[in-house]
Amino acid sequence: MNAPNVSLKGLDLRAEIDRLRLERNAIVLAHYYQAPEIQDLADFVGDSLDLSRKAAATDAEVIAFCGVRFMAETAKILSPDKIVILPDMNAGCSLEDSCPPEQFAAFRAQHPDHIALTYINSSAEVKALSDIIVTSSSAETILNQLPPEQKIIFGPDKHLGGWLNRRFGRDMLLWPGVCIVHEAFSETELLKLKAKHPGAPVLAHPECPPHIIDHADYVGATSGILKYALESESELLIVATEPHIIHQMEKAAPHKTFIGAPGADGNCNCNMCPYMALNTLEKLYVALRDLQPRIEIEEGLRLAAKKSLDRMLEMAAHTVGKGDVGKPQISGD
Ligand code: 13P
Numbered sequence: 092m093n094a095p096n097v098s099l100k101g102l103d104l105r106a107e108i109d110r111l112r113l114e115r116n117a118i119v120l121a122h123y124y125q126a127p128e129i130q131d132l133a134d135f136v137g138d139s140l141d142l143s144r145k146a147a148a149t150d151a152e153v154i155a156f157c158g159v160r161f162m163a164e165t166a167k168i169l170s171p172d173k174i175v176i177l178p179d180m181n182a183g184c185s186l187e188d189s190c191p192p193e194q195f196a197a198f199r200a201q202h203p204d205h206i207a208l209t210y211i212n213s214s215a216e217v218k219a220l221s222d223i224i225v226t227s228s229s230a231e232t233i234l235n236q237l238p239p240e241q242k243i244i245f246g247p248d249k250h251l252g253g254w255l256n257r258r259f260g261r262d263m264l265l266w267p268g269v270c271i272v273h274e275a276f277s278e279t280e281l282l283k284l285k286a287k288h289p290g291a292p293v294l295a296h297p298e299c300p301p302h303i304i305d306h307a308d309y310v311g312a313t314s315g316i317l318k319y320a321l322e323s324e325s326e327l328l329i330v331a332t333e334p335h336i337i338h339q340m341e342k343a344a345p346h347k348t349f350i351g352a353p354g355a356d357g358n359c360n361c362n363m364c365p366y367m368a369l370n371t372l373e374k375l376y377v378a379l380r381d382l383q384p385r386i387e388i389e390e391g392l393r394l395a396a397k398k399s400l401d402r403m404l405e406m407a408a409h410t411v412g413k414g415d416v417g418k419p420q421i422s423g424d
């Protein structure tokens with residue numbers, strides 16, 4: 092579907108991408124889970140919240156989104172006049188797949204007194220059925236603006252929702268979705284690693300299941316994990332999220348050691364996001380050359396989805412980017 096249709100052999104892809112982005116007046120946005128060579132050429136690398144803010148604010152005519160489809164869709168919803176390209180249209184997300192809009196609509200209909208607080212890792216259709224969107228870096232700020240008696244459905248990530256419930260004493264109804272990447276960390280292997288490196292802080296994304304979160308010294312979004320890793324006095328840290336974020340850590344703090352938390356056999360690639368990995372330099376070059384594959388969203392759907400995204404941007408307005416998610420949360424505090 093997205094295969095380059097001419098041989099790219101002999102092309103200096105990096106130089107060609109630089110030429111095309113100037114010619115097209117394009118900005119290249121990349122998530123921390125992208126391959127290092129993509130992160131290194133991006134105009135901006137960030138978490139889901141920072142990337143949506145960047146997409147909403149850019150003057151560029153083209154947004155080349157190196158991330159997954161729901162992120163590129165968010166960019167199109169917020170910036171409808173821009174051309175938004177995604178190097179590989181198959182770059183989905185297991186959380187989005189777990190939440191088909193018809194089933195979500197039926198679940199909402201069963202709970203008419205609840206509002207829907209929805210993780211950004213969802214389709215435009217599910218966003219359109221929701222009241223407020225959150226990212227992992229804005230979820231706690233937004234939840235804390237809702238009165239304790241407010242009845243809430245949280246989807247599609249049961250682990251992020253469960254962590255918020257435990258942390259803030261909430262009782263949100265959880266949609267049963269999971270991220271296949273964070274689900275794959277092994278508690279046994281993590282405990283072995285901790286025993287080998289006593290005192291090394293464990294940093295975990297809230298998409299991790301509780302048996303991983305329970306061993307974490309810090310729980311937060313990718314940007315928060317990065318910030319904590321760089322500010323920590325520790326020289327060795329264990330990182331329980333998709334391991335490509337370690338590239339930014341090693342660049343900013345080459346004297347420190349960052350170890351990715353292990354999967355079931357202690358040494359598998361199961362914690363790499365297979366969807367993020369679909370984007371490559373070759374596909375980015377072709378996308379900039381052809382301005383395809385392009386995200387298109389029907390206008391009625393876009394406007395409906397934009398409402399819940401706008402509420403997120405308003406309610407998270409005071410959440411400073413680059414992972415300033417408040418005081419680092421030490422498990423148990
Ligand atoms: P962040 O918003 O923390 O970058 O998370 C995005 C994501 O998909 C994590 O799996």
Ligand code: SF4
Pocket residue numbers: 159183184185186212270271272273298333364365366367
């Ligand atoms: Fe989706 Fe998980 Fe990949 Fe993030 S890491 S994009 S939540 S599958």
